[in-house]
Amino acid sequence: MTRGMSGFLTRLIALIRKETRQMLRDRSNLMVGLLLPAALILLFGYGLSFDVRDAPVAVVLEDRSETARDTVAGLSGSPYLAPVAVPDMGRAVALLRAHTVDAIVRVPVDFTARKAGGEGRIQVLLNGYDATSAMTIGTYIDGAIQLSVLHDQDRMGPGMDSGSTLGLVQRVWFNAASISTWYLVPGLLVLVITLIGAFLTSLLIAREWERGTLESLFVTPVRPLELVMAKLAPYMVIGAIDVALCLASARFLFHVPIRGSLGVIIVSSLLYLSVSLMLGLLISGVTRNQFAASQMAMLASFMPATMLSGFVYDIRNMPTAIRAISLMLPATHFMDLIKGLFLAGTVWPLVFKSCGILLLYLVGLGFLTTRTLRKRLD
Amino acid sequence: MTDTGFTVVAQGLRKVFVAPDGKPFDAIDDLSFRIRAGTLTALTGPDGAGKTTLMRMMAGLLRPDAGTLQVLGEDVSLRPQAVQNRISYMPQRFGLYEDLSVQENLDLYADLHGVPMEQRRERFSRMLEMTDMARFTARPAGKLSGGMKQKLGLACTLVRSPDLLLLDEPSVGVDPLSRRDLWTILEQLIEGENLSVIVSTAYMDEAARCTDVFVVNRGRLLAEGSPEDLSHRAKGLTYEAAPPPGMPARVLQARLIDAPDRIVDAVPRGGRVWFIRQPDCDEAALRELLPDTPFEPRTEELEDAFMALLREHDGDSGKTAEHAPAATVPQSKGDGHPVIVVRDLVRRFGDFTAVASTSFSVAQGEIFGLLGPNGAGKTTTFRMLCGLLPATSGHLEVAGLNLRKARAEARGRIGYVSQKFALYGNLTVRENLEFFAGAYGLPRKRAHARIEAVLKQFDLEPGAVSGILPVGYKQRLAMAAGLLHEPDILFLDEPTSGIDPMARRAFWRTITALAQDGVTIIVTTHFMEEAEYCDRIAIQDDGRMLALGTPQQVREQAGGDRAMDMNTAFIANVEQSRAALARKGEAA
Numbered sequence: 008m009t010r011g012m013s014g015f016l017t018r019l020i021a022l023i024r025k026e027t028r029q030m031l032r033d034r035s036n037l038m039v040g041l042l043l044p045a046a047l048i049l050l051f052g053y054g055l056s057f058d059v060r061d062a063p064v065a066v067v068l069e070d071r072s073e074t075a076r077d078t079v080a081g082l083s084g085s086p087y088l089a090p091v092a093v094p095d096m097g098r099a100v101a102l103l104r105a106h107t108v109d110a111i112v113r114v115p116v117d118f119t120a121r122k123a124g125g126e127g128r129i130q131v132l133l134n135g136y137d138a139t140s141a142m143t144i145g146t147y148i149d150g151a152i153q154l155s156v157l158h159d160q161d162r163m164g165p166g167m168d169s170g171s172t173l174g175l176v177q178r179v180w181f182n183a184a185s186i187s188t189w190y191l192v193p194g195l196l197v198l199v200i201t202l203i204g205a206f207l208t209s210l211l212i213a214r215e216w217e218r219g220t221l222e223s224l225f226v227t228p229v230r231p232l233e234l235v236m237a238k239l240a241p242y243m244v245i246g247a248i249d250v251a252l253c254l255a256s257a258r259f260l261f262h263v264p265i266r267g268s269l270g271v272i273i274v275s276s277l278l279y280l281s282v283s284l285m286l287g288l289l290i291s292g293v294t295r296n297q298f299a300a301s302q303m304a305m306l307a308s309f310m311p312a313t314m315l316s317g318f319v320y321d322i323r324n325m326p327t328a329i330r331a332i333s334l335m336l337p338a339t340h341f342m343d344l345i346k347g348l349f350l351a352g353t354v355w356p357l358v359f360k361s362c363g364i365l366l367l368y369l370v371g372l373g374f375l376t377t378r379t380l381r382k383r384l385d
Numbered sequence: 386m387t388d389t390g391f392t393v394v395a396q397g398l399r400k401v402f403v404a405p406d407g408k409p410f411d412a413i414d415d416l417s418f419r420i421r422a423g424t425l426t427a428l429t430g431p432d433g434a435g436k437t438t439l440m441r442m443m444a445g446l447l448r449p450d451a452g453t454l455q456v457l458g459e460d461v462s463l464r465p466q467a468v469q470n471r472i473s474y475m476p477q478r479f480g481l482y483e484d485l486s487v488q489e490n491l492d493l494y495a496d497l498h499g500v501p502m503e504q505r506r507e508r509f510s511r512m513l514e515m516t517d518m519a520r521f522t523a524r525p526a527g528k529l530s531g532g533m534k535q536k537l538g539l540a541c542t543l544v545r546s547p548d549l550l551l552l553d554e555p556s557v558g559v560d561p562l563s564r565r566d567l568w569t570i571l572e573q574l575i576e577g578e579n580l581s582v583i584v585s586t587a588y589m590d591e592a593a594r595c596t597d598v599f600v601v602n603r604g605r606l607l608a609e610g611s612p613e614d615l616s617h618r619a620k621g622l623t624y625e626a627a628p629p630p631g632m633p634a635r636v637l638q639a640r641l642i643d644a645p646d647r648i649v650d651a652v653p654r655g656g657r658v659w660f661i662r663q664p665d666c667d668e669a670a671l672r673e674l675l676p677d678t679p680f681e682p683r684t685e686e687l688e689d690a691f692m693a694l695l696r697e698h699d700g701d702s703g704k705t706a707e708h709a710p711a712a713t714v715p716q717s718k719g720d721g722h723p724v725i726v727v728r729d730l731v732r733r734f735g736d737f738t739a740v741a742s743t744s745f746s747v748a749q750g751e752i753f754g755l756l757g758p759n760g761a762g763k764t765t766t767f768r769m770l771c772g773l774l775p776a777t778s779g780h781l782e783v784a785g786l787n788l789r790k791a792r793a794e795a796r797g798r799i800g801y802v803s804q805k806f807a808l809y810g811n812l813t814v815r816e817n818l819e820f821f822a823g824a825y826g827l828p829r830k831r832a833h834a835r836i837e838a839v840l841k842q843f844d845l846e847p848g849a850v851s852g853i854l855p856v857g858y859k860q861r862l863a864m865a866a867g868l869l870h871e872p873d874i875l876f877l878d879e880p881t882s883g884i885d886p887m888a889r890r891a892f893w894r895t896i897t898a899l900a901q902d903g904v905t906i907i908v909t910t911h912f913m914e915e916a917e918y919c920d921r922i923a924i925q926d927d928g929r930m931l932a933l934g935t936p937q938q939v940r941e942q943a944g945g946d947r948a949m950d951m952n953t954a955f956i957a958n959v960e961q962s963r964a965a966l967a968r969k970g971e972a973a
């Protein structure tokens with residue numbers, strides 16, 4: 008049995024050496040494995056953001072009284088809004104149509120009079136082209152105006168109820184500023200890991216089928232599991248570098264708080280990494296064709312991880328059927344876990360549940376992948 | 386261990402595959418045989434006979450659908466790993482890792498087979514010496530020539546001494562020189578290590594070197610025995626005929642092959658025609674067929690027996706296209722003016738010279754063959770002639786047009802059939818032809834007439850889906866497409882690779898007919914014996930033209946007589962020229 012064990016090790020090391028050499032000699036591999044994740048991090052981190060900054064807002068003061076001015080004064084204090092005074096409604100609408108401004112805040116002629124009667128009304132018009140931004144801007148405008156109402160109450164002194172509307176105060180937990188980088192960057196970790204599996208390991212077995220190298224390998228004492236392990240090993244290293252890259256940029260570039268345990272983040276990332284690589288290998292082994300494999304990996308792994316894992320869209324808002332698909336993705340479970348670990352801290356029941364699911368995936372996919380390499384040509 | 390003394394014992398073996406048209410067929414059909422240990426055994430048959438399937442089953446890579454297969458005393462379908470631990474197997478396309486170096490490939494296979502270090506050193510140096518690759522150990526396998534790759538594949542297969550060695554068509558697509566080297570290595574090993582070897586091959590000269598020969602066709606075993614025993618089957622049936630002066634051998638050959646009721650097979654050979662008569666056809670009937678031509682018996686060879694066996698088993702499935710015109714001495718051979726003139730043609734890729742200063746001309750109605758080892762510059766020359774690749778320098782005239790100036794017009798006068806099947810597999814025969822008629826810009830009426838004409842000429846079924854046609858028919862369709870616009874010159878790049886001997890005979894019959902109609906044919910081939918169909922041949926090596934002339938002149942240049950086969954003539958020419966180059970190098 009010792010001889011069997013040493014045979015296993017010799018073969019495994021020989022295969023790992025071979026896979027590593029092949030990986031290092033193919034530059035496009037390293038480009039996809041290291042440069043693409045770096046590009047994605049910068050792109051998503053800096054480029055893609057749902058935050059609104061300095062959104063131009065047309066302010067139409069049909070009522071030019073001091074009360075009216077005070078009410079909208081809060082708008083200029085907001086870092087998210089850039090109010091522009093516009094003399095009349097007609098021009099403001101023209102600006103909105105031209106997309107020069109994102110919103111119109113109109114204070115009607117009878118505002119002061121009505122406010123005195125406790126029925127002050129301000130009209131806010133939002134450009135619905137981009138619904139997400141419009142909602143965000145609406146919230147900011149609302150907040151800015153509410154603020155001035157509170158100031159108003161302060162000035163009148165306690166106990167003096169002005170009779171104006173109730174001040175509504177909202178708070179967002181875990182990401183108090185609702186900075187989108189905070190939830191995009193942890194999600195990015197999921198995407199980058201998924202990417203390596205989808206773009207790199209999905210080619211490995213298919214390439215060997217296409218080049219006919221497997222037929223020669225099969226008729227050696229090599230075992231299917233050794234082939235699988237050797238193919239995973241070098242890409243685990245690439246993946247680990249990417250994980251480090253993601254974590255470092257999250258912490259130092261985007262200043263995303265890491266509230267959970269770093270150890271748990273790393274361990275669970277490596278676990279998801281092996282699931283992702285194994286899924287790529289399985290696709291590769293089933294299709295036996297590099298082109299088909301990369302198409303399928305794109306459709307079955309990378310795209311759903313972007314769209315359905317909760318990276319951008321909340322899973323709970325999805326129709327039941329889509330939700331079911333979403334829950335079948337390993338990415339969804341890791342996304343849930345990693346966002347929690349970054350922003351909320353280590354919640355052990357969630358850690359155990361998610362890692363358990365990922366582990367099941369790893370074993371299942373590993374078993375199936377080994378079956379695709381079971382040394383048979385039919 | 387029921388049958389000692391046998392490496393492989395098959396009993397009622399069957400393997401069913403699904404054909405491209407969706408119907409199942411028996412790739413291996415109730416096969417029973419025993420292969421003796423300690424021998425070199427050949428498994429021969431035409432392409433598609435089931436050789437590779439059988440090899441893969443013996444290697445434990447395919448499971449039989451019925452019957453039993455014992456390899457080295459183990460039931461290979463039950464315990465494939467036990468068998469794989471003891472055999473070495475070289476697939477037809479050996480899986481070298483092209484991005485790994487020669488040494489790294491060897492190391493990988495030695496590690497996988499668990500060859501101990503001390504044994505390895507001795508083994509590697511021996512393999513490298515035999516394959517003459519010691520200088521190239523650091524070179525990536527992908528940068529080796531085809532023949533070298535094959536030798537490295539053999540070296541990787543033999544990093545250890547197995548109990549049984551399986552070689553699946555080790556010399557397919559390899560030039561005659563590398564093929565000879567490969568067999569030298571093999572014979573040295575067999576002698577030195579008392580190996581049991583099973584080799585599949587479509588070359589009869591290779592099968593003739595083996596102790597036992599098994600002939601398979603369409604999944605069935607046709608015959609087995611020693612090469613001598615098998616050759617005996619054709620005893621008394623083989624003849625040689627000399628065509629009357631002025632008649633090319635291929636014309637006489639065409640006349641003989643057109644009479645399948647009397648003639649089993651006929652091939653041009655050394656300016657004469659070798660043929661095999663049907664057993665029930667007596668010499669009187671032969672004389673009737675060859676009234677003006679003397680013929681005499683010749684010694685039978687393994688190939689004769691092989692062709693006789695195949696013809697008998699296949700019935701008439703390999704028959705020639707029916708509408709080939711009757712073989713006569715060509716009338717309209719043109720006035721012999723050249724339709725292709727090449728002077729000082731050079732093509733460089735960076736600092737690599739693929740074709741060095743080549744000159745030749747081809748007359749109208751000639752069949753001109755381009756021969757050479759892999760990487761000799763055949764394909765590059767060919768592509769320049771077709772106007773697919775611009776020449777670096779030199780003069781190039783095709784159909785009276787200067788290719789450097791009037792490439793588009795010249796293309797309208799030539800037809801091109803590429804090595805790979807370049808038609809659309811999911812279109813029908815007619816749709817493909819319609820497409821190509823459009824691409825050549827034929828007017829609708831003429832297109833219609835031409836399509837009908839080539840369908841008839843090549844005996845093609847217009848509604849058949851092109852992708853699932855048998856290889857021989859695909860070849861015909863490709864030719865039909867290349868001939869739609871009635872070109873003056875037809876270029877054929879390795880047209881006969883991968884098709885069986887019967888289909889090859891039929892193919893050359895068509896070529897003979899085309900040449901008779903005055904079409905000039907330029908053809909590349911790696912089957913040296915096919916050079917005998919050509920009026921003139923050119924042998925290239927390393928981008929240089931080594932020999933140019935009729936097959937007979939080329940033989941004479943190699944120092945041989947009429948009996949020398951083209952393979953030997955080719956090797957002699959290439960070796961003489963390489964030796965001369967080496968002397969020049971030393972002198973300089």
